[in-house]
Amino acid sequence: PASARAGANGGLTVGGVGLADAADRFGTPLYVLDEHEVRARARAYRTALPDTEVLYAAKAFLSSTLVHWIEEEGLGLDVCSEGELRLAAAAGFPPERILLHGNAKSPDELRLARRLRVGRIVIDNLAEIPRLAALTVADAPQRVLVRVVPGVAAGHHEAVRTGIAGQKFGFPVEGGDAMEAVRRVLAQPGLVLGGLHCHLGSQIGSVEPYLTAVERLAELLAGIRDECGVQLPELDLGGGHGIAYRPGDEALDPAEFGALVPARLAEECGRHGLSVPRLLVEPGRAVTGPAGVAVYRVLSVKHGADGRVFAAVDGGMSDNPRPALYGARYSVRPVGRTTTGATQQVDVVGRHCEAGDVLVRGARLPADLRPGDLLAVPAAGAYQLSMASGYNLVGRPAVVAVRDGHARLLIRRETVEDFRAREIFH
Numbered sequence: 001p002a003s004a005r006a007g008a009n010g011g012l013t014v015g016g017v018g019l020a021d022a023a024d025r026f027g028t029p030l031y032v033l034d035e036h037e038v039r040a041r042a043r044a045y046r047t048a049l050p051d052t053e054v055l056y057a058a059k060a061f062l063s064s065t066l067v068h069w070i071e072e073e074g075l076g077l078d079v080c081s082e083g084e085l086r087l088a089a090a091a092g093f094p095p096e097r098i099l100l101h102g103n104a105k106s107p108d109e110l111r112l113a114r115r116l117r118v119g120r121i122v123i124d125n126l127a128e129i130p131r132l133a134a135l136t137v138a139d140a141p142q143r144v145l146v147r148v149v150p151g152v153a154a155g156h157h158e159a160v161r162t163g164i165a166g167q168k169f170g171f172p173v174e175g176g177d178a179m180e181a182v183r184r185v186l187a188q189p190g191l192v193l194g195g196l197h198c199h200l201g202s203q204i205g206s207v208e209p210y211l212t213a214v215e216r217l218a219e220l221l222a223g224i225r226d227e228c229g230v231q232l233p234e235l236d237l238g239g240g241h242g243i244a245y246r247p248g249d250e251a252l253d254p255a256e257f258g259a260l261v262p263a264r265l266a267e268e269c270g271r272h273g274l275s276v277p278r279l280l281v282e283p284g285r286a287v288t289g290p291a292g293v294a295v296y297r298v299l300s301v302k303h304g305a306d307g308r309v310f311a312a313v314d315g316g317m318s319d320n321p322r323p324a325l326y327g328a329r330y331s332v333r334p335v336g337r338t339t340t341g342a343t344q345q346v347d348v349v350g351r352h353c354e355a356g357d358v359l360v361r362g363a364r365l366p367a368d369l370r371p372g373d374l375l376a377v378p379a380a381g382a383y384q385l386s387m388a389s390g391y392n393l394v395g396r397p398a399v400v401a402v403r404d405g406h407a408r409l410l411i412r413r414e415t416v417e418d419f420r421a422r423e424i425f426h
Ligand code: LLP
Pocket: 057, 059, 060, 078, 101, 160, 199, 201, 202, 203, 238, 239, 240, 241, 282, 283, 284, 285, 286, 322, 326, 382, 383, 387
């Protein structure tokens, strides 16, 4: 993992905290978030992209403490629901640095966004243009971006490829839908069109698709200037920056993005005689993903007749649905016990009532792996807890933040009492 190191006794540590100690203290499954790593990643974006507005995509993982870190590191926040917006606002995040997304924003969400005075709202369908305009008043117009689909395929799985036509988000550039949306926004006195937005997909390992998107969007910006007589001052390229889940995985390097993308934008704008818009980016996974480690306890080890070995842990698809949803591949490491050195191939499976509840297939783990052992899954800080479910009433795990040898509980473990608290008894 990016942040886990072998400690003096052979046990893994993160942020100076032994994972075995943390597991004993807080129980398992446990999600451990390295504060320094989150902050360092946020800072790396600001350094690599000094003239770009960097907004953390809250959907990857959100908690009030994380909101403070993001705020302190000078990033903005991309939210996509009333819940994310309320949590961020309650944590004191400056509303002008918040951007609201969503392909199905409710009237309540739009009203709340207006009441809080969020900095930007991304328009995703024609109906919300007059709906949002009706909530504005002359002295406080709403800044918006129009989400367009540039026709660039990128991302680790079909479910997250949003840069191409035929999926629900945005207005296709091809065929004129994007231009029509721009025209309608410009016709609303209560709306200020900041610029265009696109999000290509997620877990993208190279800068190439972004360069292609920049070319197409610069062309669209030139078309908007020619047809509507305006030069739009902002261009939001969304998120999608990939991380390494396993050694050797291709990760997108913010420094490379920063070296190539703004330069290409300047070049393309030059070609079209456009002034260069200010860039925005919305990385989620790349900020928190590598900073998280999931710690599980082995509950049983089963040797199948065909030689397969199943190590079942106390979590699974309820805290990490990514392997089941996308076929996502992870690595796993034993925590804190000296072993003989011999290894075996093991399927690390969850505790849920489905054969598909497999966290890591074919992992190399100690030959003497046994119940009670701890396993750590790195790169667990994004799209695991934020997509966790209540399946089998196992309860969502606790989350702790670690830093300089200290661990603090950020989110307590969910219990059956939490489930029962929502029930109405008759
Ligand atoms: N901006 C927009 C408009 C997005 O839709 C997303 C992610 C992001 C930014 C942040 O993308 P990131 O930098 O985190 O890749 N659950 C899936 C990923 C879904 C991504 C949805 N949108 C997964 O676990 O792979």
